[in-house]
Amino acid sequence: MDVNEEYFNNITTRERAIFEGAITMGALFHQFVGTPISKATAPSLENAIKQSLELQPAIEKIDVKIDLSKLDESMTDFDYTTLNGDMLDIKVYSKIEDILAVIRIEFIEELNYPLMYVEDIFE
Amino acid sequence: MDVNEEYFNNITTRERAIFEGAITMGALFHQFVGTPISKATAPSLENAIKQSLELQPAIEKIDVKIDLSKLDESMTDFDYTTLNGDMLDIKVYSKIEDILAVIRIEFIEELNYPLMYVEDIFE
Amino acid sequence: MDVNEEYFNNITTRERAIFEGAITMGALFHQFVGTPISKATAPSLENAIKQSLELQPAIEKIDVKIDLSKLDESMTDFDYTTLNGDMLDIKVYSKIEDILAVIRIEFIEELNYPLMYVEDIFE
């Protein structure tokens, strides 16, 4: 079966790049929020997020940065906290043919919300 | 702040509908996979998936069906199993202005994979 | 195979009740934290948490209360937020033979931490 022909011929290449990047962004948020975390363990979690989600279809690269000052704000008496969406600063690069979409999540203070949006599209 | 103006003026209405639906589909998969489930509890889980994810931006409606025969296949000696992606048959309806996108997940036997794709777009 | 004889003959009945309740408490926290939630959808999520985790071995009953004032504190501009551990007030009742253990999670202000502990044991 030609998956592209069978399931994706009703959208454009650009739409498909956006689609695949958005799935991956939604996935990583809900997979990893809730994970115990400290400053010392942040790099290993960033690395696992990156490596595991780069496996998904069309994903070229993922840049993961956990905001350590946000992490500090929610620190507990037990010297760790749990990852929440406000700590995430992530770019997912998804590519279909020659179109590269950059999907971003970052915390927007004014909305008190970690917003996901399309930061850039290179065609 | 006008979020649409600030963050979404670089994509079309149709692309935005696809984007928001895809985020929600990725989110629900990774939020709920792993949940203990039996035939008796499937309706309450379907309902919670539907109600919680319909809260996300642009989501009009979500139809959730958990495949009970797939559930049976992975049944354990303890009379329950855990939800996996192969059991999911879900449609997410996302709407931006007059554009309605239908994002679907269903298990594709030939790929041994629960495929997410854009099933329909109404303009 | 007699699972109890094979795998649990090295601990007491009381220890087993504590063990099973603790597993379920750890499970539910990490399964559901991150779920989108509003006041309107809280009951459906409470119900799904209860029904799904009551499936686990030795679990008699689960009382789930999501703290709506904590939910309000983290409300966003999009009229929903995501479930975090600080909102959870839950009792898991696990029973092995005649021993009933009550495992509790509640947010402890002084620790800035949602503490899990054994609230009561009835023998």
Added chain:
Amino acid sequence: MDVNEEYFNNITTRERAIFEGAITMGALFHQFVGTPISKATAPSLENAIKQSLELQPAIEKIDVKIDLSKLDESMTDFDYTTLNGDMLDIKVYSKIEDILAVIRIEFIEELNYPLMYVEDIFE
């Protein structure tokens, strides 16, 4: 506040070691099941599981092994799959004072179930 005095004086040291290890075992299962995984990314995920859950109270060490043959069994056409409980072979070492409990999860073929149990207690 003395947390131990306030919340844990109703159980023995041995029971507390079992309690804390069990919470962590339940937590890690439900946090990470569903994560995209391949043979190449398994080590980074094992490392993140280990590092993040070792942060929890009383946890001395965690040994994580993802069963690559189980991983192969569920491989998809897209060269990755999602982590499920059957792939987990993990030991959580929890210590309170001089008592060390070893909590284990491993897939038991006969039960078609990833069983969590207390493998050993050193006093």
